[in-house]
Every structure is written in C-alpha cells, then in structure tokens.
Amino acid sequence: MSNTEMKKVSCPQCSHDNEVKIFKTVNATTDPQFREALLAGKLFGYRCEECGYEAALRYPMLYNDMKNRFMIYYIPEIEREKVTDEALEKEYADLNDITRRVVSSFNELKEKIHIFESGLDDRAVEIAKVALNDVVEKRTGEKVSGGFFSKYSRSEGIIGFTFFVGENDRHYVQTTRLEIYSKSVEIADGYTLENSGRSFLLINGEWARNAIYKYKTST
Ligand SMILES: [Zn+2]
Structure with a gap:
C-alpha cells in the first residue's frame, strides 16, 4: 500500500490553506494509478481550491515496485554527501534481492522507473x-x-x-x-x-x- 498524509499548504498566490495529499511512499504494484500520475508529472502538484493557482511540491518520497523488484528513494536536490537516509537504510537493509536506488531529480526518478520496468540494469x-x-x-x-x-x-x-x-x-x-x-x-x-x-x-x-x-x- 502507498502511504499518504494530508498536509496544510498555503497558496503562494492567495495564502489560502489547502489540504494537500503528500505521498511518503508510492506502491506501484498495489496503486498503479499513482504510478500513472507520477509519470505524467501530476503526483506532486496541487491546485488551489480558492484561486486556481497550480503549484508543484518537492519532498522526499519512496517509490516501491514490488512486481519488478525495485525501490527508488527520491530526495529532491540532495547534496552529494547526503545521498543516504539512515532510517531508510535500516528499515530496508535486508532486502538483498531488491534493487535500491536514490535519485535527486524528478527526471532521474522517471528514467529509473523506465529502465527497471524494461528489465534493464x-x-x-x-x-x-x-x-x-x-x-x-x-x-x-x-x-x-x-x-x-x-x-x-x-x-x-x-x-x-x-x-x-x-x-x-x-x-x-x-x-x-x-x-x-x-x-x-x-x-x-x-x-x-x-x-x-x-x-x-x-x-x-x-x-x-x-x-x-x-x-x-x-x-
Ligand atoms: Zn490560491
């Protein structure tokens, strides 16, 4: 299952507080509609219910494809030194037969998904x-x-x-x-x-x- 939570995000244009769904994990196997939205560039966006302003959000998210056996941890604009997440490392340390990657941009995330779905290394x-x-x-x-x-x-x-x-x-x-x-x-x-x-x-x-x-x- 994917793990989501609702967060209040204030609109940069009108300051209205919007309830926005934040994805902590996306499970592509159980929730293929989230995979679709992500690849279409729509998962991280929201539309202000007050003024219609559309904005993109950037936050860390774990993408999990159980069928193709890969996980990608997306951390926007990570610094070169901080390319890992200790808690995440611990939680998933024993999954030796699952390919695990970290990426710092949305385009890299999409590219990795395409590569692994094609069965490539x-x-x-x-x-x-x-x-x-x-x-x-x-x-x-x-x-x-x-x-x-x-x-x-x-x-x-x-x-x-x-x-x-x-x-x-x-x-x-x-x-x-x-x-x-x-x-x-x-x-x-x-x-x-x-x-x-x-x-x-x-x-x-x-x-x-x-x-x-x-x-x-x-x-
Ligand atoms: Zn607004």
Missing part, C-alpha cells in the same frame, strides 16, 4: 549513456548537456538515448547495438565489487565515468 545503461554522450559530442562538434534513456527494443537489438545538444539543448537521438549494453554490464559488475555498504545507491553519470575509468586503467 541501470548501471549498464548509465555506462552506455556516457559512452554515447562522447560519441554524440564528437559527431556534432557540440557540447552535450545531458541525456536520458529513451529507447529499447530487444527484437531490433538496440538501446537508445535522447541527448540535449548545443546551446539550445536540441534533442538528438542516438541508438546503439545491445552488444554495447552487454559490455557495459560486464564493466558495471567489475566496478560494483567494491561498494560502500549502502543499499540505496546513487547510480548516475559520475558513477558511470568512474566505472569506465576503473575498467580502462585495470586492463
């Missing part, structure tokens, strides 16, 4: 993304400011990403063969051996660059 996806990021920069001669997992087809044997290129962040889709992904799984496995002992891990582009560096310098 997010560590390998991040490594493949970093590799393709560099390919796109070379190919376009422009800076890439970010990118996200956007395509996966087992029958076509491809995985793909949408990158933001150049000053205007224009979208650039780059796909690659699944062999690159498989190779990335190998690199990830070699790197994960020495982890921090934490169970909710921060797996992002920086992690992937470190994994690639370790791989290149050890072979």
Whole structure:
C-alpha cells in the first residue's frame, strides 16, 4: 500500500490553506494509478481550491515496485554527501534481492522507473549513456548537456538515448547495438565489487565515468 498524509499548504498566490495529499511512499504494484500520475508529472502538484493557482511540491518520497523488484528513494536536490537516509537504510537493509536506488531529480526518478520496468540494469545503461554522450559530442562538434534513456527494443537489438545538444539543448537521438549494453554490464559488475555498504545507491553519470575509468586503467 502507498502511504499518504494530508498536509496544510498555503497558496503562494492567495495564502489560502489547502489540504494537500503528500505521498511518503508510492506502491506501484498495489496503486498503479499513482504510478500513472507520477509519470505524467501530476503526483506532486496541487491546485488551489480558492484561486486556481497550480503549484508543484518537492519532498522526499519512496517509490516501491514490488512486481519488478525495485525501490527508488527520491530526495529532491540532495547534496552529494547526503545521498543516504539512515532510517531508510535500516528499515530496508535486508532486502538483498531488491534493487535500491536514490535519485535527486524528478527526471532521474522517471528514467529509473523506465529502465527497471524494461528489465534493464541501470548501471549498464548509465555506462552506455556516457559512452554515447562522447560519441554524440564528437559527431556534432557540440557540447552535450545531458541525456536520458529513451529507447529499447530487444527484437531490433538496440538501446537508445535522447541527448540535449548545443546551446539550445536540441534533442538528438542516438541508438546503439545491445552488444554495447552487454559490455557495459560486464564493466558495471567489475566496478560494483567494491561498494560502500549502502543499499540505496546513487547510480548516475559520475558513477558511470568512474566505472569506465576503473575498467580502462585495470586492463
Ligand atoms: Zn490560491
């Protein structure tokens, strides 16, 4: 079950006190409608009942997909050092067969959900993304400011990403063969051996660059 509570939130436009539903946990398996709302960007928002003002809220939330066996702890704008939550670590310490991640932005949260629902290994996806990021920069001669997992087809044997290129962040889709992904799984496995002992891990582009560096310098 999802865990929600009602909170009074005062409207930034008219100061009216609204009763807003806050999600402490979202259980995607028992409450698929909350998953839908989250992916549509509607879970964290509210509309002032007095003046109609629409606002987004940002607060920590645990996303739990029991069917696909993953949990993602979303902590908005966490500092790099504070990427864990002691209470949460304790509560879920024994779930060894469940993939646990921590993310700091809503877009990362959505991306992780898509990756895990596709049955992919997010560590390998991040490594493949970093590799393709560099390919796109070379190919376009422009800076890439970010990118996200956007395509996966087992029958076509491809995985793909949408990158933001150049000053205007224009979208650039780059796909690659699944062999690159498989190779990335190998690199990830070699790197994960020495982890921090934490169970909710921060797996992002920086992690992937470190994994690639370790791989290149050890072979
Ligand atoms: Zn209002």
